[in-house]
Amino acid sequence: MGQVIKDSPMGEPRFKARGVDKHFGPVQALTQVDLDLYAGQVTALCGDNGAGKSVLTKCIAGIYEIDHGQFFWEGNPIHVRSPRDAARLGIETVYQDLALADNLDIVQNMFLGRERLRTGLLNEDDMERAASKTLADLRVTTVRSIRQPVASLSGGQRQSVAVAKAVMWNSKLVMLDEPTAALGVVQTKQVLDLVRRLRDRGLAVMVISHNLNDVFEVADRIAVVHLGRMVTQGRASDFDRQSVVDYMTTGASSRSGQQVSSEVPKSGPR
Amino acid sequence: MARAEAPETAQDPTAAAGAAIEVPPELVAQSLGEWSRAWLTRIRSGDSGVLPVILALLIITIVFQAISPNHVFLSAVNLVYLFQQSAVFMVLAMGEIFVILLGEIDLSIGYAGGVGAAVTIQLVQPATAKWPWWAAIIAGLAVCVVIGAVQGSLVTRLRLSSLIVTLAGLLIWQGTMLIILGLAFSGYPSLAGLDSNRQVLYNLMNGTIDPVISWIGAAIVVIAIGALLWFGDNRRRRSGLTAPPVSLTVIKIALIAIVAIAVVAICNVNRAAFGTLAGVPWVIPIVLGVFFAWMMVLQRTKFGRYVYAIGGNPEAARRAGINLAAVRTLCFVICTFTAGIGLLLYASYLGGMSGNVNGGQLVLYAIASVVLAGTSLFGGRGKVIHGILGGLVIGGIYNGMGLLGLDVRWQFIVTGLVLLVAITIDSLSRRSATSGSAARV
Numbered sequence: 001m002g003q004v005i006k007d008s009p010m011g012e013p014r015f016k017a018r019g020v021d022k023h024f025g026p027v028q029a030l031t032q033v034d035l036d037l038y039a040g041q042v043t044a045l046c047g048d049n050g051a052g053k054s055v056l057t058k059c060i061a062g063i064y065e066i067d068h069g070q071f072f073w074e075g076n077p078i079h080v081r082s083p084r085d086a087a088r089l090g091i092e093t094v095y096q097d098l099a100l101a102d103n104l105d106i107v108q109n110m111f112l113g114r115e116r117l118r119t120g121l122l123n124e125d126d127m128e129r130a131a132s133k134t135l136a137d138l139r140v141t142t143v144r145s146i147r148q149p150v151a152s153l154s155g156g157q158r159q160s161v162a163v164a165k166a167v168m169w170n171s172k173l174v175m176l177d178e179p180t181a182a183l184g185v186v187q188t189k190q191v192l193d194l195v196r197r198l199r200d201r202g203l204a205v206m207v208i209s210h211n212l213n214d215v216f217e218v219a220d221r222i223a224v225v226h227l228g229r230m231v232t233q234g235r236a237s238d239f240d241r242q243s244v245v246d247y248m249t250t251g252a253s254s255r256s257g258q259q260v261s262s263e264v265p266k267s268g269p270r
Numbered sequence: 271m272a273r274a275e276a277p278e279t280a281q282d283p284t285a286a287a288g289a290a291i292e293v294p295p296e297l298v299a300q301s302l303g304e305w306s307r308a309w310l311t312r313i314r315s316g317d318s319g320v321l322p323v324i325l326a327l328l329i330i331t332i333v334f335q336a337i338s339p340n341h342v343f344l345s346a347v348n349l350v351y352l353f354q355q356s357a358v359f360m361v362l363a364m365g366e367i368f369v370i371l372l373g374e375i376d377l378s379i380g381y382a383g384g385v386g387a388a389v390t391i392q393l394v395q396p397a398t399a400k401w402p403w404w405a406a407i408i409a410g411l412a413v414c415v416v417i418g419a420v421q422g423s424l425v426t427r428l429r430l431s432s433l434i435v436t437l438a439g440l441l442i443w444q445g446t447m448l449i450i451l452g453l454a455f456s457g458y459p460s461l462a463g464l465d466s467n468r469q470v471l472y473n474l475m476n477g478t479i480d481p482v483i484s485w486i487g488a489a490i491v492v493i494a495i496g497a498l499l500w501f502g503d504n505r506r507r508r509s510g511l512t513a514p515p516v517s518l519t520v521i522k523i524a525l526i527a528i529v530a531i532a533v534v535a536i537c538n539v540n541r542a543a544f545g546t547l548a549g550v551p552w553v554i555p556i557v558l559g560v561f562f563a564w565m566m567v568l569q570r571t572k573f574g575r576y577v578y579a580i581g582g583n584p585e586a587a588r589r590a591g592i593n594l595a596a597v598r599t600l601c602f603v604i605c606t607f608t609a610g611i612g613l614l615l616y617a618s619y620l621g622g623m624s625g626n627v628n629g630g631q632l633v634l635y636a637i638a639s640v641v642l643a644g645t646s647l648f649g650g651r652g653k654v655i656h657g658i659l660g661g662l663v664i665g666g667i668y669n670g671m672g673l674l675g676l677d678v679r680w681q682f683i684v685t686g687l688v689l690l691v692a693i694t695i696d697s698l699s700r701r702s703a704t705s706g707s708a709a710r711v
Contacts, residue, residue: 084591099589101582103650104575112579113590121570128511147512 020069044219062086090172102151156187226251302517334670346539356665362636363657365608373649374432378439380629383609386410414610422602475618478549581649642692
């Protein structure tokens with residue numbers, strides 16, 4: 001599926017984390033974590049419950065501040081202290097609970113907090129046109145009207161709206177938290193197609209997922225965290241299901257012989 | 271430009287069929303026929319909008335017209351009187367709606383507004399303060415703004431329950447109102463008197479606009495609103511955006527014109543037994559002014575959008591970078607400010623302010639008005655027009671029972687029953703709409 005994978009990402013990653021530590025009181029949530037996210041690539045962040053996926057994501061999104069370590073954006077060191085900082089760089093996050101207001105329509109949700117004004121009043125025409133264009137670009141075509149309340153959408157449609165909302169703002173890195181959880185087969189396919197279209201537009205995409213079917217379906221790269229440490233990351237073609245499961249559960253895998261940050265291509269049978 | 275690729279055109283037939291019942295018909299219909307069919311579907315599926323409250327108004331009208339002595343319910347005298355009685359409920363309800371949209375409640379506005387009105391009335395007493403009427407009104411409303419800001423801050427900054435904070439407010443402001451009314455300015459603070467200063471306040475409710483000017487004013491209002499609707503819808507149609515069919519725009523404008531003509535025609539009937547009393551009472555443009563202002567705020571400003579967003583999903587609003595505390599506090603301020611206008615009208619209606627003003631009952635009627643017209647107490651769903659329609663229902667019952675000579679005991683019971691029936695119907699019809707998350711009450 002989708003064998004347009006550029007096998008070796010060229011040059012500098014769009015986003016880089018080096019030696020990131022984060023603790024909450026006595027609990028060490030992240031230890032010396034490195035992460036590379038490339039433009040035009042889907043990176044799957046895998047890990048068992050409590051491995052630190054969400055904490056890492058929230059650190060990048062600016063919800064938590066990191067204790068030690070450094071983030072780099074297109075090669076330059078950056079500090080992300082608030083969601084606003086992240087948004088300014090072009091980092092957007094689609095959380096699992098989507099953060100959509102059910103009583104507002106699609107356009108209103110997509111522009112929530114960033115409404116366009118004309119002489120102090122809401123410029124509905126302009127917003128509707130822009131929202132409509134974004135949805136059309138992403139080929140989200142199953143919604144009946146972009147003026148319908150979000151409450152009336154299906155799970156897949158809601159996910160699509162949440163993603164469209166995230167990419168509307170010239171974002172360069174989009175992080176999706178479990179985008180296919182609780183979706184049916186058809187809707188999962190729709191959302192994964194959408195993820196591919198984001199990649200094809202040159203965005204850096206990070207997908208947090210438990211679901212290895214989805215991971216191998218869309219990911220160009222895979223990164224696995226285990227007990228707060230990044231145990232491996234590399235091209236998706238270098239992994240197979242069993243090796244990912246091994247990394248997720250034990251932090252190591254005998255199957256593919258990969259070590260931390262090892263980039264040696266040694267693809268297992270897919 | 272986006273017409274060809276606009277996503278309104280459903281391509282997934284199953285998704286479209288599933289969503290059809292819940293999509294407001296005005297969004298997808300291309301013709302009036304389609305629109306009415308979609309509307310009927312929506313009503314059957316449980317989302318009936320303002321239809322129940324309109325039906326309630328019709329039933330009240332028919333019943334009271336049939337059983338009132340000499341069928342006076344629909345006489346011009348009584349209809350104008352009914353509107354004056356309802357005006358206080360309407361204005362209070364239009365204030366309360368800001369707080370209810372957040373999912374909060376404000377029980378204090380009857381007496382908080384009463385404090386403002388008491389300040390205003392005391393300040394225009396000729397024997398003592400002698401303030402000009404406009405300065406007294408500003409002072410009274412300013413007091414309301416301060417009260418709203420204090421209560422709003424307690425709720426939003428200290429995260430206290432709005433129910434408790436405003437329940438405390440209800441008691442505190444009742445006491446404060448009584449103290450202000452008891453101050454030895456001039457004995458009973460009254461608006462009676464021939465001085466033109468107090469006459470202005472008395473006229474807020476009781477004064478009338480010259481019949482000819484009433485017609486001209488109504489014409490201007492209808493033409494202005496009509497033009498806004500017509501050109502707005504036209505522009506949206508031309509640029510391929512979601513817009514109602516032309517015929518629907520025409521019907522809307524025609525309805526507004528008919529209501530305006532009916533109101534002015536009724537008000538211009540001579541209502542006096544002897545001499546002349548005709549023309550639109552001032553209170554009508556005042557109520558319409560509040561309605562129009564708050565409707566614009568809720569539907570056309572960022573602030574209004576944030577009020578709905580917070581009511582619908584506070585977490586989404588927070589993540590969108592909205593300053594929740596500021597928006598919430600401002601809602602409490604607007605609510606109490608509007609209540610100040612409402613109680614000023616009530617004082618004008620009574621011809622003065624007395625310690626017998628029952629602010630506790632007024633606020634319950636205001637809450638009943640908005641809820642009965644379809645606003646959700648859980649927040650996020652409701653419109654300013656609900657205040658007007660609900661206020662008319664409560665005012666209609668109040669007025670009709672009065673005509674029948676039934677005293678206040680029966681008014682309480684019937685109003686309570688109507689409220690119960692209204693929310694039961696609303697809740698049941700919504701529950702029968704199977705549509706998952708859309709079925710929130």
